Amino acid sequence: MHALTHYWRIGMQLAAAMMLALSCLNPLAAADHLPLAKDGLHDPNNPGIKYLQEPEEALSNLPPDEVGNRVRWVKALEQRAITPRTNILQNTRIYTLNLDVLLPYTGEMPMVLFPHKQHTEWLDCTNCHEHLFKYKANTTKGLNMFNVLQGEFCGRCHGAVAFPLTECRRCHSVERK
Numbered sequence: 001m002h003a004l005t006h007y008w009r010i011g012m013q014l015a016a017a018m019m020l021a022l023s024c025l026n027p028l029a030a031a032d033h034l035p036l037a038k039d040g041l042h043d044p045n046n047p048g049i050k051y052l053q054e055p056e057e058a059l060s061n062l063p064p065d066e067v068g069n070r071v072r073w074v075k076a077l078e079q080r081a082i083t084p085r086t087n088i089l090q091n092t093r094i095y096t097l098n099l100d101v102l103l104p105y106t107g108e109m110p111m112v113l114f115p116h117k118q119h120t121e122w123l124d125c126t127n128c129h130e131h132l133f134k135y136k137a138n139t140t141k142g143l144n145m146f147n148v149l150q151g152e153f154c155g156r157c158h159g160a161v162a163f164p165l166t167e168c169r170r171c172h173s174v175e176r177k
Contacts, residue, residue, distance in 0.1 A: 033059060033070070068164045074118045084122060096120045101137075102174065111174040132156065 033055035037044035042052070062081050063072040076082045086094045097120045103112040119128075132153055134140045140153075148155040149165060159165045 032056075065163065067167055068159075068162070073122075073162070077118075077121055095125065097125070103143075106172060109168070110172040111176065112171045113174050114171075 034040075035054055035056070036042040036049055036052055039055075042049055059069075059071055063075040063079065064070060065072045073082075077084070086092075097116040099116045101114045101116065103114060106112055129135050132140075133143075143153050147153055148158075151159070154171070155165060158171075163170060
């Protein structure tokens, strides 16, 4: 094995171990969400806080998840538990693309099957294309787990608003034959 490949593999294993360790530090139990007055984002002294819905109440009827923000958002969308606004301007055309793209260059990990449908039900294509991913197949440079873990590509949302990067098998789902 080439020495650089060996060190890259060790680095990726360390990064994965770090991500797993950090995910175990989350003090919230599966159904717990911090009250707005204690979340560190909202000003508890602002009189307007009483008009906001508490996360526990807002999220309690949505399909639960064991990780991240504790909600299975795609399932919530499929079950019509939520119906996000598709556009602000009336004349905006909304495109849902039902196209799965297989990403085979994943080293020894299972391949990634990227589902456009689940993503385009939430986001317009321009959220990701052309600045994160190129439209043309095999032309996006630098798409690897190191960069994803650094918050690039998929890491822009996964770990922030979508399920966390510690859930490897949700993306790496296609076994090699």
